[in-house]
Amino acid sequence: MKDEPLNAIDITLILRGDSRFETALPAADPLLADLHAAVQQHSPSRLMQVPLDGGRTALSFASSELVSVLTTPPVLIEAADSQASLQTGSYLPCVCIDDFLTPDENTRLLQYALNNESEFSPSDVTTGHEGYRRSMVLQTIQDSPWRTLFEGRLDVHLSHICQTLGIDTLAVGKREIQLTASGKGDFFKLHRDAGEDVGTAARTLTYVYYFFREPQSFSGGNLLLTDDTGANGRGKVLAMRPQNNRLVAFRADQLHEVEPVFMADDAFSESRFTVNGWLRAAD
Ligand SMILES: O=C(O)CCC(=O)C(=O)O
Numbered sequence: 001m002k003d004e005p006l007n008a009i010d011i012t013l014i015l016r017g018d019s020r021f022e023t024a025l026p027a028a029d030p031l032l033a034d035l036h037a038a039v040q041q042h043s044p045s046r047l048m049q050v051p052l053d054g055g056r057t058a059l060s061f062a063s064s065e066l067v068s069v070l071t072t073p074p075v076l077i078e079a080a081d082s083q084a085s086l087q088t089g090s091y092l093p094c095v096c097i098d099d100f101l102t103p104d105e106n107t108r109l110l111q112y113a114l115n116n117e118s119e120f121s122p123s124d125v126t127t128g129h130e131g132y133r134r135s136m137v138l139q140t141i142q143d144s145p146w147r148t149l150f151e152g153r154l155d156v157h158l159s160h161i162c163q164t165l166g167i168d169t170l171a172v173g174k175r176e177i178q179l180t181a182s183g184k185g186d187f188f189k190l191h192r193d194a195g196e197d198v199g200t201a202a203r204t205l206t207y208v209y210y211f212f213r214e215p216q217s218f219s220g221g222n223l224l225l226t227d228d229t230g231a232n233g234r235g236k237v238l239a240m241r242p243q244n245n246r247l248v249a250f251r252a253d254q255l256h257e258v259e260p261v262f263m264a265d266d267a268f269s270e271s272r273f274t275v276n277g278w279l280r281a282a283d
């Protein structure tokens, strides 16, 4: 008997207290959407049951105990008419961690960004090419307690992230971090974060944490991961809508881009904010 369903999505459930359970579900299984809904909405709590071990075992837990759902390949949840519908991307390796910060940390990070509006400066790219990236960056996050918080929180997930992305478990050397605000019309054209110049060659892992005011007033700004197998330099594409309090990690040599952000007014407070950075392997 085959244990794994066809088109299986590998799932790791993280429950309060960091207990982890692994299973696989068919891409079309409504339980997938239900699990994501449980992460988003903790009350009222309800009983959830998930098959483990090819259905030989059932895991039962209160929905309020569910902290995160890791899916490989990434599962894109599109909320349409308040019904969650699922799309799975073609396989381009990345890891999504929902609820990366606590709700309180998430709110305080937005407040930190808004309080420091005057410190943001226009972004650039390490290759010096013009017209490649438009956004505003707050470099001083490097000297703030947020840096320590992000580094510590990333370390919790690092072995899982590296394993999923096929990176040899990373002895981390240099870490980079920045806070980016993408407002009306901002974008980042197709690029890799590693290897486009000597200064970035050693970047191994990219992470992007999304946070913004809800209800969301911008649209667009999707992160597209792509490969270069297609005739026009693009093959498979995995599109991910920014989701508040979600961290996405991928290999730093992965081709990717950020689609233009649309919004009615160019209000800084409504920006698509990210804490984004790179980890390098130790020498
Ligand atoms: O904001 C994103 O989704 C990705 C940003 C990015 O590609 C970068 O900072 O290198």
Ligand SMILES: [Fe+2]
Pocket: 191, 192, 193, 206, 256
């Ligand atoms: Fe990038």
